[in-house]
Amino acid sequence: MNLILIALGGALGSIARFEAANLFKKNSHFPYSTLIINLMGSALLGVCFATLLKTSSWFVFLAVGFLGAFTTFSTFSVESMKLIQQRQWLTLTLYLITTIIGTILAFSIFFLIFK
Known part of the structure; x- marks a missing residue:
């Protein structure tokens, strides 16, 4: 079940990342879109850690799946x-x-804030 939640969250997170990157794209040498996405993702991950049990299905879906795909170190x-x-x-x-x-x-x- 966890793999399904991760896959679903990851699919939605990658779509959200694509859309957010297009929304925040600037004609600049500075990579604003990736910075904004990673800041937003880190803030949301903080909320997940504070409010969701690390073993809950919501945590697996949101933190591991969605935010794992939304933010990107690559x-x-x-x-x-x-x-x-x-x-x-x-x-x-x-x-x-x-x-x-x-x-x-x-x-x-x-x-x-959310702890």
């Missing part, structure tokens, strides 16, 4: 590599710092 890595190849050192540094610190802060804040 896109973060690709966009970071593009910035390296373009020698956009300042943009790369800002992106790395805001993504890493921002996602941890988003998770922590929403975890504490």
Whole structure:
């Protein structure tokens, strides 16, 4: 049953990610869409950890399936590599710092709010 919940959540999460990426797309060197998606996903994951039992079906569906597909470390890595190849050192540094610190802060804040 967990595999079905993960698959369903993952399918919906990947669709939501595609739509959100199109919504937040900017004509800029800075990868805003991935940053916003990862910040949102981290905040929602904080809510899941605070409110859902880690063994519940909702947690499996939302945290593992939906948010696992919605957020993406692989896109973060690709966009970071593009910035390296373009020698956009300042943009790369800002992106790395805001993504890493921002996602941890988003998770922590929403975890504490909903705990």
